[in-house]
Amino acid sequence: MRLVPTEEERDLAAMLRQLFADHCPVAVVRGLREPGADRFPKRLWDELTRAGVLELPFAERHDGAGGGLVEVGVLAREAGRALCPSIVLGTLGLGLAVDALGDDALRDRLLPGVGRGETRGVAAVASPWDAGDLAPTLSATTEGAGWRVSGVVRYVVDADLADLVLATALTPEGRTVGVLLRPGDTGRVEQLRTSAGDRYARLHVDATIPAADVLPDLDPEAVRRVALTLRALACVELVGVTEAILDRTVEYVRGREQFGRPIASFQAAQHLVADIHIGLQAARLTALSAAYRLGRGEVATRETAIAVLHTAEAARRASLDAHQLHGGMGYVLETDLHLWSERARELGVLGGGPDQATRWLEREVVDAPA
Amino acid sequence: MEFALDAEQRAWLEEVRAFLAEHVTPELRAELAEHDLELPGGEVAAFRRRIGEKGWFGLSWPVEYGGLGLGPVHQHLLMSEFEYWGVPGPDLTVTSVAPMLMRHGTERNKQEFLPPIARGEMICAVGYSEPGAGTDLASLRTRAVLDGDAETGAWVINGSKIWNSGAQRSTHEWLCVRTDPEAPRHKGISVIIVPIDHPGVTVRPLIAWSGYRTNEVFFDDVRVPATNLVGEANHGWRYITGALDLERGALTNAGDLRRAVDDLLRLARSPREDGVVPADDPQVRRDLARLDADVEAATLMGYEAASMLAEGIIPSVEVSVEKIFTSELRQRIAVAALDVLGPEGLLAHNSAGAPLAGRFERLYRAAPLLRFGAGANEVLRDVIAQRGHAMPSYGR
Ligand SMILES: Cc1cc2nc3c(=O)[nH]c(=O)nc-3n(C[C@H](O)[C@H](O)[C@H](O)COP(=O)(O)OP(=O)(O)OC[C@H]3O[C@@H](n4cnc5c(N)ncnc54)[C@H](O)[C@@H]3O)c2cc1C
Numbered sequence: 001m002r003l004v005p006t007e008e009e010r011d012l013a014a015m016l017r018q019l020f021a022d023h024c025p026v027a028v029v030r031g032l033r034e035p036g037a038d039r040f041p042k043r044l045w046d047e048l049t050r051a052g053v054l055e056l057p058f059a060e061r062h063d064g065a066g067g068g069l070v071e072v073g074v075l076a077r078e079a080g081r082a083l084c085p086s087i088v089l090g091t092l093g094l095g096l097a098v099d100a101l102g103d104d105a106l107r108d109r110l111l112p113g114v115g116r117g118e119t120r121g122v123a124a125v126a127s128p129w130d131a132g133d134l135a136p137t138l139s140a141t142t143e144g145a146g147w148r149v150s151g152v153v154r155y156v157v158d159a160d161l162a163d164l165v166l167a168t169a170l171t172p173e174g175r176t177v178g179v180l181l182r183p184g185d186t187g188r189v190e191q192l193r194t195s196a197g198d199r200y201a202r203l204h205v206d207a208t209i210p211a212a213d214v215l216p217d218l219d220p221e222a223v224r225r226v227a228l229t230l231r232a233l234a235c236v237e238l239v240g241v242t243e244a245i246l247d248r249t250v251e252y253v254r255g256r257e258q259f260g261r262p263i264a265s266f267q268a269a270q271h272l273v274a275d276i277h278i279g280l281q282a283a284r285l286t287a288l289s290a291a292y293r294l295g296r297g298e299v300a301t302r303e304t305a306i307a308v309l310h311t312a313e314a315a316r317r318a319s320l321d322a323h324q325l326h327g328g329m330g331y332v333l334e335t336d337l338h339l340w341s342e343r344a345r346e347l348g349v350l351g352g353g354p355d356q357a358t359r360w361l362e363r364e365v366v367d368a369p370a
Numbered sequence: 371m372e373f374a375l376d377a378e379q380r381a382w383l384e385e386v387r388a389f390l391a392e393h394v395t396p397e398l399r400a401e402l403a404e405h406d407l408e409l410p411g412g413e414v415a416a417f418r419r420r421i422g423e424k425g426w427f428g429l430s431w432p433v434e435y436g437g438l439g440l441g442p443v444h445q446h447l448l449m450s451e452f453e454y455w456g457v458p459g460p461d462l463t464v465t466s467v468a469p470m471l472m473r474h475g476t477e478r479n480k481q482e483f484l485p486p487i488a489r490g491e492m493i494c495a496v497g498y499s500e501p502g503a504g505t506d507l508a509s510l511r512t513r514a515v516l517d518g519d520a521e522t523g524a525w526v527i528n529g530s531k532i533w534n535s536g537a538q539r540s541t542h543e544w545l546c547v548r549t550d551p552e553a554p555r556h557k558g559i560s561v562i563i564v565p566i567d568h569p570g571v572t573v574r575p576l577i578a579w580s581g582y583r584t585n586e587v588f589f590d591d592v593r594v595p596a597t598n599l600v601g602e603a604n605h606g607w608r609y610i611t612g613a614l615d616l617e618r619g620a621l622t623n624a625g626d627l628r629r630a631v632d633d634l635l636r637l638a639r640s641p642r643e644d645g646v647v648p649a650d651d652p653q654v655r656r657d658l659a660r661l662d663a664d665v666e667a668a669t670l671m672g673y674e675a676a677s678m679l680a681e682g683i684i685p686s687v688e689v690s691v692e693k694i695f696t697s698e699l700r701q702r703i704a705v706a707a708l709d710v711l712g713p714e715g716l717l718a719h720n721s722a723g724a725p726l727a728g729r730f731e732r733l734y735r736a737a738p739l740l741r742f743g744a745g746a747n748e749v750l751r752d753v754i755a756q757r758g759h760a761m762p763s764y765g766r
Pocket residue numbers: 495496497498499503504505506532533534535536578582584739741742743744745746747748749766
């Protein structure tokens with residue numbers, strides 16, 4: 001046990017923070033949401049690829065940098081701070097899922113392209129309501145040399161930007177297989193409107209998929225570990241989002257004066273900030289702990305549940321209290337606070353929020369003898 | 371970052387557990403239940419001697435001061451484990467007074483006081499609070515005046531301390547006094563070591579709601595050697611705040627909270643007198659899961675603070691967070707236990723038929739202390755905002 005970052009972790013974080021400061025300023029984030037704008041952050045993507053960000057966790061034989069989940073966590077946290085567009089971590093998630101669930105042939109085929117930024121995508125292997133619910137919503141039957149796959153995958157993030165979506169499907173024998181979908185080719189993409197643009201989609205699937213794009217006989221434990229890993233990384237990202245909210249808010253209240261003194265000098269304001277800080281400390285430690293344990297190969301259901309609880313609650317409190325402390329200046333769109341608030345809201349919900357995580361935890365600690 | 375214990379840390383924890391398994395006897399438990407720490411020369415005293423023989427009072431001190439040189443992570447693991455078992459371990463004398471003596475004391479202070487502390491023979495009550503100086507500790511008024519010179523003279527002390535815990539079984543006071551009434555409030559304070567058996571010291575018991583005994587202590591023309599001054603005169607505020615940071619760190623490990631939630635889970639899974647199994651109730655299940663999540667966070671906060679200390683960083687904002695979080699969590703656990711146990715949870719501590727001998731009944735009464743004590747949570751929230759985020763002081 002040693003809960004201080006290593007020098008390598010600190011260096012990586014500093015490098016990434018600078019990279020995002022240079023190439024992912026809030027203007028870029030805002031621009032991607034403009035009506036009619038291209039939702040793909042082309043220049044940022046090229047810079048991140050050049051810096052090797054997308055190959056971070058993959059083995060060297062797949063042209064990767066050989067990092068682990070701890071390093072991906074450092075990335076997720078900095079990405080969260082900068083509100084890095086979700087296609088970046090989404091694509092890394094696809095890579096992690098392929099790495100964990102595919103065979104060597106599939107890894108050889110896909111991971112180098114992911115690392116070089118040539119293949120974009122997302123993994124959708126669990127319910128968007130509940131990352132612990134792995135029941136596939138697609139069905140698959142063999143058809144000639146390939147598979148006939150049909151059904152609907154819900155709330156897929158960035159399907160419009162994805163070359164590949166890794167989902168799961170149920171065979172008539174009740175086995176789960178992985179399927180690589182190509183949105184558009186494998187069925188209709190029904191975009192769903194959010195306040196941040198058309199970021200989600202329902203994928204209507206009805207297509208024949210070549211056998212090479214099917215991952216047969218998935219190990220349920222392995223799928224669970226992938227689903228929890230993606231959920232835990234979203235927690236780490238959410239920590240970064242919350243940290244940025246706290247920093248912005250402190251800076252604002254130190255500068256804004258009322259009653260002839262900075263708002264930051266009122267005890268009531270200090271206590272709101274302190275409570276954000278306390279929630280964040282719990283969020284940060286529990287999220288990093290979950291990522292660490294999953295990275296060691298554990299199916300860390302309890303730790304992930306705890307991370308979801310703490311990160312989502314800390315983020316909700318931080319963003320709503322940030323609005324309180326900013327008053328009108330945080331409420332108008334020009335000041336951008338809402339961009340963080342929306343990301344905070346989303347990351348606390350997708351894959352299950354505190355309510356759902358509490359149910360996982362009940363099974364882990366109330367039902368199982370301590 | 372490493373979240374799992376390494377091989378050496380695991381081995382250490384095993385050693386601590388083996389010690390506890392051997393020495394936490396039914397007799398010790400019985401004495402603790404009956405007399406808490408108050409019986410002189412009994413099982414608790416023998417238990418303390420065994421800890422001393424192990425060298426564990428000075429386990430994290432440097433070898434040159436008679437310590438084992440083991441470091442804050444070892445200390446944290448040991449303290450958490452003692453707390454989990456509910457037995458007295460190294461106290462504030464060891465975890466907070468001694469480190470301040472090492473950091474700020476004169477050579478003579480160190481020679482004179484550290485060896486007996488390491489042996490467990492010198493135990494300090496910490497004398498900060500006064501009737502007029504609670505949260506606003508810097509307003510303390512107990513006065514010390516130097517009679518003679520700094521080598522051969524004596525400090526003459528007058529005033530009183532309140533909530534002076536453990537004075538009845540301590541050998542000394544780590545006493546905070548005003549030595550320069552003309553200086554700004556934080557700049558005229560010193561710390562003096564006062565033998566409690568000196569003439570002029572009077573101890574009067576005060577019993578808290580939890581049953582815990584604390585004291586009011588009066589000092590009337592108490593004379594101690596000038597060399598009992600810790601470090602330098604009028605620099606005491608630094609020593610006090612440093613010691614309080616360490617105190618918060620030491621007081622706030624999550625061992626007792628882990629134990630409380632484990633115990634509550636066990637109670638909730640078995641039928642109450644009315645036949646209801648609390649863990650079948652959806653709301654109780656949610657509450658218990660939530661408490662488990664919070665204890666986990668508290669545990670990690672303790673690990674983090676210990677890791678920082680091990681790197682030579684004083685985690686003062688972090689321990690403020692930890693102290694607030696654990697003290698408020700302790701109250702939430704006590705409240706949850708009320709709902710789990712119903713009227714059975716009202717049966718008095720140590721009375722027949724009380725679940726777990728009334729552990730949760732007492733916890734409800736014990737929990738308020740740490741929320742206002744050792745720095746009120748309100749002021750620690752100020753510390754987080756002001757020290758952690760450079761928000762301006764409002765003139766506290
Ligand atoms: C059982 C027990 C054992 C103790 N042991 C020791 C000991 O061994 N040595 C020792 O020195 N002391 C000890 N204490 C004292 C303890 O640390 C004090 O009780 C604590 O510092 C609070 O001081 P007070 O009780 O005078 O409360 P007050 O200072 O009167 O404060 C009461 C409440 O007012 C509020 N408050 C105060 N200031 C502010 C502010 N700036 N902003 C917002 N709210 C504020 C807080 O809610 C606070 O809890 C002990 C106390 C008890 C009850």
